[in-house]
Amino acid sequence: MNTIRFGGIASGIDTEKLVRDLMKVEREPVNNLKRKKQLEEWRRDSYREINALLYEFQKSLDALRFASSLNKKKVVSDNDGIVSVVAKGTPSLSNYSIKVNQLAQPAVPASAKFAVSSSIPDANTEIGSSFTFEIITDSGTKQIEVEATDTISKVIEKVNKSASGVKATYFNNQLVFTSETEGVFKVKVVDGDGSSLDMGPVGTERNSSSGEPGIPAIVEINGVTHTLSSNTFTYDGIEFNLKQISTTPLNVAVKADEDAIFETIKNFVDKYNELIKTIDAKISEPKYKGYEPLLDEEKEQLPEKTAEKLEKMAKSGILSRDPILYNALNSLRTALATKLDGADPAFDTLSEIGITGAPFGKNAYMEKGKLYIDEAKLRRAISENADKVIQLFSQYSPSKNYGETGLAQRLYNVLGNTIEELSAKAGSTSLPVDDSYIGKSIKNIDQSIKVWEDRLKQIEDRYWKKFTEMEKAMAKYQSQSTWFVNLLGGQQ
Known part of the structure; x- marks a missing residue:
């Protein structure tokens, strides 16, 4: 049943405004809860954003932590004009001798x-x-x-x-x-x-015409003669394309694809630098005192650009000095700085293949662990010792010993642990239920807001009841005063 409210009929008071002003004070606990909820949502979203970056970087490490992925090969023919070659799989030999005795000719159909x-x-x-x-x-x-x-x-x-x-x-x-x-x-x-x-x-x-039968290709590979239906065929992970008959055998060499290995490592360094830059920006972002999330009604009363600026100031530093991210950065840097046990002493750290921190100088500390590549040194290491460069990143430790584990796997493990911590803290958009720490905090705040909203409804009703009673009393008083005045006037 709707409550009948009297707003200043007898008193002339703007009761509506008076109650509204009183309720502004009463609503402050709810407003504080809404601001707290907004902060928690910002923190949750920031954690999830970082977690997504960590996951993407972790996936990219597959190109480094498995030797089979990093150990890219290319095949080179002594004479592409006679036989051209392309690596299609993993050749088992380092050299192949091939002699083309006859080229294939396709059949002419009837x-x-x-x-x-x-x-x-x-x-x-x-x-x-x-x-x-x-x-x-x-x-x-x-x-x-x-x-x-x-x-x-x-x-x-x-x-x-x-x-x-x-x-x-x-x-x-x-x-x-x-x-x-x-x-x-x-x-x-x-x-x-x-x-x-x-x-x-x-x-x-x-x-129809009678057509003509096809002529097979005849080649010798490592001294063994093969008869083939086509000039293009795949043998032991290599695609051969026969172009001319050869009088003497030519050599096909299998070599490390130095450019591909270099680009894989360079891509890793670029992504790593971008990741630590993003994380460091979050944990070192300034936090401005006195700035709080704006309520919807506060945004409506401000110019759009002003509201955006104030909200940006309030959001700044939401992950400042966050212990999870701070520890993750330290763990990532330690993983790359710790030498690899069991490797050649000349290839057991990144610096020995041309990857180092910032150059020494008074501003080096500002680089926050950024990696730099000496391209000439890295290319030389790959060219002369590709297997040892690959080992530095992808060495496998059956006992899971940290020192014996390749750098890429170390990073992968650090990222996995951090992703789990952040998921427990902030949940994930891919999960139907959010049981994270922040998720539960937001639920508790929502419940508190609901309780307060019910309480505020009762408080507002109480204010209106009091003012209504006052209006009724004043109206009765005014009615009696009028009667008394009229009575006195009638006696005269």
């Missing part, structure tokens, strides 16, 4: 061509006559019915769908039938007149 009448200028013009012809092969006979309204395109469609073993094409005003096998075939008109397509009247029979 075919028959028919000169189309000049009255049919293109493939979309109606033929104008009906007839039936057969395609006769060793595997059987297929009958094709041609209608006067058919076009050459329609005839081709019927032939190609007939499962006769013969395919039709149209070019330069000629209809061409070609066998899909090595066998010959016949085309015979059995009804009507097919002269418009150069097939003749009933009874006309046309034999």
